[in-house]
Amino acid sequence: QVQLQESGPGLVKPSETLSLTCTVSGGSISSYYWSWIRQPPGKGLEWIGYIYYSGSSNYNPSLKSRVTMSVDTSKNQFSLKLSSVTAADTAVYYCASEGYSGYDLGLFDYWGQGTLVTVSS
C-alpha cells in the first residue's frame, strides 16, 4: 500500500518561498505522475500541477510563474516550491499520485494527509 507524507514549514512569511516535500513509501516513485493540490481553509480544491518521475512537469497556468516542482528518485521524494507567497496561498497542501493503482492519468488515487501552510508575518 503506497503512502504519501508531506513535510515542510507550517508558517511562511509573505513574499518568501513555500517549500514542501512529499515522501512516497510502500512503492516506487518511478514511472508515475505526482501532483500537488491545495485547499484553502473551508474552501475547495485547486490543482497546482504534476511532475513525472523523469522530471517533466505540467503546472496550473494560474500559478505557473511561481511554481517549481522537482523529483528525487533516489529518495523517493518529490517537492514543491511556490515563490512570492501572499496570504491567499494559505492552504492545506496535499501531495497525491495520479493513476498509481492502475487508474488513468488525471485520477488522484493516493493522497497524503495534507499539511497546513499559513502565510503570515
Added chain:
Amino acid sequence: DIVMTQSPDSLAVSLGERATINCKSSHSVLYSSNNKNFLAWYQQKPGQPPKLLIYWASTRASGVSDRFSGSGSGTDFTLTISSLQAEDVAVYYCQQYYSTPRTFGQGTKVEIK
C-alpha cells in the same frame, strides 16, 4: 480552463433517503476517440484528504459501496447516494481530467436531516 459547477452547495437528507448531486462542466469532457467521459467524483470527510469514488463518470473505484452511482455525459453529470448512511456525511467534489489544468467543482456538503 474547464469550469466545473456543482449544485446544490449543500443538502440535508434523511437517513435511508436518496441524495443527488449535480455537476456541470463548461466544456464537454467526453473524449470522442474512446467515448469516455473524463469525469470523477471524490468524497472528503472532515480532516481527511479526498477519496476517489467514481471515474469515467460512472465506474466505481475499488472498494466503493454500491450505494454510490454516477451518471451523465458530455457536460452534465450526477452523483447519487441511493440510501444515505451516517458515514456518507461529507463534502463531494466532481473533477474533470479531460484536460489540464485539472479542475474541481466547488463541492457539495451532504448532511443528515
